[in-house]
Amino acid sequence: MTEQLDAGLVAQEIAEHPDALSKPYAGGELGRGRRRKEDAKLVTGQTNWTDNITLPGLLHMTVLRSPMAHARILSVDVSAALEMPGVIAAYSGADLADVMGASMPCAWPVTPDMVSPVHTPLATDEVRYVGDGVAVVIARDRYAAADALEAIAVEYDQLPAVVDMEEALKPGAPLVHSEKGTNQCFVFDFPGAGADYAETVKNAGDDAVVVRRRFRQQRLIPTPMEPRGVVVAPIAAADEFTMWSTTQIPHILRIMLALTTGIPEHKLRVVAPDVGGGFGAKLNVYAEEILCLVVARKLGRPIKWTESRSENYQATTHGRDQIQDIEIACTKDGTLLGLKVELLADMGAYLQLITPGVPVLGAFMFPAIYKMPSYHFTCTGVFTTKTPTDAYRGAGRPEATYAIERIMDELAAELGRDPMELRRQNWIKHEEFPYEMVAGLTYDSGNYEAATDKAEQMFDMAGLKAERDRRRASKDPVQIGIGISTFTEMCGLAPSRVLGSLSYGAGGWESASVRMLPTGKVEVVSGATPHGQGHHTSWSQIVADSLGVPFEDVELVAGDTRSSHKGMDTYGSRSLVVGGVAIHKATGKVIEKAKRIAAHLLEANEDDVEFGGGTFSVKGSPEAKLTIQEVALATFAAHNLPDGMEPTLDSDYVSDPENFSYPHGTHLCAVEIDTETGFTKILKYVCVDDIGKIINPVIVEGQIHGGLAQGIAQALYEEAVYDAEGNLTTGSLVDYLVPAAPDLPHFDTGRTETPATSNPLGVKGVGEAGTIASTPAVMNAVVDAVRQYGVNDIDMPATPERVWRAINGEGSARATAGTVAYGGTSTGSTGGAAADEALDDNRSAL
Amino acid sequence: MIPAQFDYVAPTTLAEAIAALGAAGEDAKILAGGQSLIPVLRLRLAFPTTLIDLSRVSELRGVGEDGDVLVIGAMTKHSDVIEDPLVRQYAALLSEATSTVADPAVRHRGTFGGALAHADPAGDLAAVALALDAELVAEGPGGRRTIAAKDFFVDYLETSLSPDEILAAVRIPKLTGDWGVRYEKFNRVAQAWAIVGVATAVRTEGGSIAEARIGLTNMGSTPVRPHSVEAALVGASTREQVVAAAASAADGTNPPSDLGAKADYRQHLARVLTARAVSQAAGITS
């Protein structure tokens, strides 16, 4: 057909170079385990990391950071630094006060009266955590810039550190932000969408069984492989700027930089080049981004800043850090009555982009997969003199999932029931979907039975239980514990109206453009920004399948606000569910347009034209066919289009999800505990995840594996520790233990497929599932192994020392099973003395 | 993470290296594999004026024999120590312990001499040197002297080398006869430093222990040799007897309490791990 189209020069070129034309679509792209397109360049070192970018006249910035957790800055003297060879400039916070903006943004005021302290990119009056920026040096090379930091003289007047959340809330406690008069950032109260919790339990009278626990979500450090970095190139004459940053969110960053610095949005281009992992820690607007920008503007020279790992540990946001007081109630037959959750959430010293929103997001996930009539959630945000917290893989959902899945096991122990049986009794049955939860969300779909049955089969539950019981009976020094996590999560952030109702500062849509080029190749532009997830591959598969073009013929354009001009970026397992769906819908619009043109060219009625496998054909005339590439060429040439039709074949779509998606699954873990040393080894790990339809099973497997590693790391290895003076004592990878391959078990992964009904691809998202589900599975297994010694909880990470001490009666079991008095009834058992005390503490809170 | 400026010298003979060290004065540092020194420089915890890189001094590399003694050049890399047939035959404990050091990248740069000269009590190899009665050969402007391992490790990161001396070689008496060895390293993740380590070499005669050598890692500011346990083990042939002897493994020790573990837990581990290491080395299973 090509000749007959007479598309002029391009057609002639294609006729002479037949290879330039696409091969026909072979089919089967969706669900195909394609190798990732992006890997060839990653493994051959042709990656464009921010730190690889170099520009003529580039200057290097270093940041002098506070060695103290809390101090008043008396003076900053940069004069000696300015004398050092190669140094171009040095600025204190005061020197930049008029250009660096009034405060860095927090986009999520979770309550109207939230305390939101001023947060300048460099401290001007007080430093509030170890790592808080005090001054910057700009030099010709990074060596000179590092040397000159030593020459800056800062006088501090030390103030008391605030490290413990409960102490921080006591009257008379030293204040992180004295001008605010309190360390309390907010209290978010959410009574759920069901009945009143206290009433419900009271009404059950003697039939109520209540269990409470205090769980600690330790502070975690996200630790992406690539620390952060920024390069800013100014065009001084035009007052225009290009910023390359190791960010997950170039689009949001551009808006925030414009608002903060006053540089007009259209004069700013933000690029996320290749980014080596983020895990939420690059979902932010950071001081160094603003500093590079304003210094580049001031000096008219390009500026680079590259973070060291030690800086990354202090100056990049941390994750988790909550104290969770949770109470669950059921009737004596095990039917859940409700859940009450009281959280303390450590904000750190300042509010970063979504610091307060992270624990609040968890509010919707505590009831998880269980039916219950009542629910009450409160969260108190607390300032401390520590690195600010913010999103970390799962953001709010791992915390919630941990608490509910742990306490379900505790409730089962209290009732003397099998923990899986108790879950089965209370979870939403497959035929009950869609189901409106007590936390207000409507779950569109799910099949907890199928995932659980499959997982139990893969796990050999019966065999492992028998072995566990045998070792218990024989008092084997190596004991076995079995742990369950039947989890769900909310992904695909998010319907814009829901975000609005939660006072979040922006929407949750995603944009896509699909452009068919004259030669039949396809560029797909996405507002979701990849930083390791494999977007290039998955998006190509979606486009190839919709348009019927070869996988190789699709290229992704993303991560640059100039070429991908609108987007909401990548976090919260949203890329596929929101961005992928936008792409799918944009391809639909391309096909719609192409069909009209094909009908016109084939001189057929549009209703008679069918599209499949990349070819338009006319019903009843098998000869009359045009490939979509041929239509693209004809549309480009525009010699013969229907009247009023715009030339070129491309389309945009902005997709705002109608609901969240709800991946779920069942994770089962067996651990071996060496009771002589307390060492925990994972014996077997099985997970069956239901993430709906799968685009690329290899990428899915990679996401699950990485997620499991991080979730298991929270259970057993990682913990950011501060001393009483507010020093981060786990300041490097020597002390902050990130597990490597030898420390992790073989992952036995399986899947069930219950398509999401809220989007046309039936997809749910997989980026966080492994992290969210695995932590409670491991900890339930650890506690199961040692419950026989009277232990009912161990703080995370369950280090060998903690486990050993718990076994030997020095346990960190700080809470206990017990029935709390509602309306005069009180039965139940209690644990050790520490536990009694904790129970008393909890009682007084009632 | 950028070190302060320093001068760099790369001699090719030991004599040149000693001369360079003398010439560079007080603030010079020897650079071996750099696996401990470079991190210290990058964190700006030390500011040497000159680094004297020994990596081109070939006479300091390799494993040889001197009668009943194995001679290991200070600059022999961990990876070479692990593979060396002489070490495997006569000091198998050293090759086993060295294979637990860090990860392959570190083991292909770090050196045996560097690890001993650094004298980190959490390092695995000092306890081995102590247990095997190694002697350390130091060379300086005043000539050569030999220091027994028990006199070499003075305190945390401190040895009896004087600032103008270079550790040239380590002499390890060959273990001949029916020796079994075991290095029990307890750490939370596989590539981490030891919380406690127990190095043991045990000679058995007719199923019972005739001679035991034990070195403890990270149980004090220097490696520890629990002689009383060694003595109590003589004649042991059952697991119960081994456990009883190991019960005093932590006696008199003063281990650190730090992020890795509290002192009492370390002492507990020393007892448990000593019993395990000895049982395994001696092939005592019940």
Ligand SMILES: Cc1cc2nc3c(=O)[nH]c(=O)nc-3n(C[C@H](O)[C@H](O)[C@H](O)COP(=O)(O)OP(=O)(O)OC[C@H]3O[C@@H](n4cnc5c(N)ncnc54)[C@H](O)[C@@H]3O)c2cc1C
């Ligand atoms: C990630 C990581 C993990 C590690 N884990 C472990 C572990 O689990 N167990 C363990 O035992 N070690 C571990 N190490 C340390 C490793 O074994 C080092 O190689 C060793 O401690 C130092 O050896 P080096 O050759 O690198 O010495 P360098 O770092 O070059 O030098 C160390 C010190 O010794 C001095 N020195 C070196 N050679 C001589 C000499 N011939 N004469 C006089 N002075 C000398 C130097 O001046 C310096 O002060 C680890 C290191 C890293 C980076």
